[in-house]
Amino acid sequence: xxxxxxTPSHQVTQMGQEVILRCVPISNHLYFYWYRQILGQxxxxxxxxxxxxxxxxxxxxxxxxxxxxxDGSNFTLKIRSTKLEDSAMYFCASxxxxxxxxxxxxxxxxxxxxxIL
Amino acid sequence: xxxxxxPISMDSYEGQEVNITCSHNNIATNDYITWYQQFxxxxxxxxxxxxxxxxxNEVASLFIPADRKSSxxxxxxxxxxxxxxxxxxxGDSNSGGYQKVTFGTGTKLQVIP
Numbered sequence: 001x002x003x004x005x006x007t008p009s010h011q012v013t014q015m016g017q018e019v020i021l022r023c024v025p026i027s028n029h030l031y032f033y034w035y036r037q038i039l040g041q042x043x044x045x046x047x048x049x050x051x052x053x054x055x056x057x058x059x060x061x062x063x064x065x066x067x068x069x070x071d072g073s074n075f076t077l078k079i080r081s082t083k084l085e086d087s088a089m090y091f092c093a094s095x096x097x098x099x100x101x102x103x104x105x106x107x108x109x110x111x112x113x114x115x116i117l
Numbered sequence: 118x119x120x121x122x123x124p125i126s127m128d129s130y131e132g133q134e135v136n137i138t139c140s141h142n143n144i145a146t147n148d149y150i151t152w153y154q155q156f157x158x159x160x161x162x163x164x165x166x167x168x169x170x171x172x173x174n175e176v177a178s179l180f181i182p183a184d185r186k187s188s189x190x191x192x193x194x195x196x197x198x199x200x201x202x203x204x205x206x207x208g209d210s211n212s213g214g215y216q217k218v219t220f221g222t223g224t225k226l227q228v229i230p
Contacts, residue, residue, distance in 0.1 A: 004160075043161060043204065043220040058217040091160045103149045108160030 002026045004109035006092050012115045013082050021077045021112045023092030032075045033093040033106060034067065036060070043091065049075065079114075087116045121205060121221040128227045135192045139205030139221045142186055148208030148218075150181055150188045155202045155223075164190065164203075192226075200228045 005024045013019045025032050034046040048055040049067050066078045075094075079086055093106040122140040129135045144150070149168050153161035165172060167179045167188070178191040188205060205221035 042223050043155075045217045045219070056217060093160070103147075103166075105151070105163035105166060106161075108153075108162070110158070110160050 004092055004094055004107050006090075006109035006112050008112060009110070010113045010115070012117060015084055015116050016081050019079050019082055019114065021079075021090050021092075021114070023075045023077075023109060024073050025075055025092065025094030026107055027073070028096065029094035029107070030097040031055070031095045031104075031106075032067075032069070033095075034077045035091040035093065035108075036088040037091065037111075038088045046077075082114075082116045084116050087114060089113050121207060121219055123203075123205065123221045123224045125222070126225040126227065128229055129195050130229050131196055132194050135195050135199075135226060136189050137192075137203050137224045137226070138187055138189045139207075140187045141205065141207045141219075141221070143209065144185060145208035150179070150185070151206040152177070152179065152188075152190045153204045153206060153220075154199075155204065161204060195226070195228045197228050197230060199226060201226060 004026055007022045011019060030050060032049045035043050036046055037043045044060060045058050047057040047061045047067055052069060064080050068076050075092060077090060089111040091108050091111045093108045095104045095106045120142055149166045151166040152164045154164050155161045165174050165177045165179045167181050169181050172179045180189040190203060192199060202223045202225050204223045206218055208218050
């Protein structure tokens, strides 16, 4: 069964540094998402991406964050100047074109653990 | 903003039926309600999705009342491998200019031999 893959599995970064998290969504999917999960807490939506632009975003997704689909396979999340509170597990997800992001199953990767020192 | 509430944890013996309820208000009118399963150090995995009444697939059933202010995930006969955290996912009806989905608070199910 095709799956969403994320790299690296663990990223350690100094506070204030830029970090890029990478994801390869399922090949025939057209909606892409980023979520984060702070240790011991629930999963939180960050952003959805469709047709090469941001479709929806939450209040967490401020100017420090950006997303990009640089080629036909990768989907990236960039955090420009990391803060201690950015430490979390970041999940990428994808879904096929359908009725919008809430009305179709999302396929999640196993996440990148981001640790800010 | 949509607010969701789930029991923090539940214990069940193997072979029992388990029902996990998510209370949710201010959810988007046209959006489905979705349930996910999460094992430690893994991403959430889709279980089932529905809009109203009852939906059943090969692993679970989902009950949604007419007012859509709650939903109940039913796992028919749990096994040890069902030990996981279960989340509902709903769309926000009004998020102050932001569009988003909200995961529930999560229910940690422990299946006991």
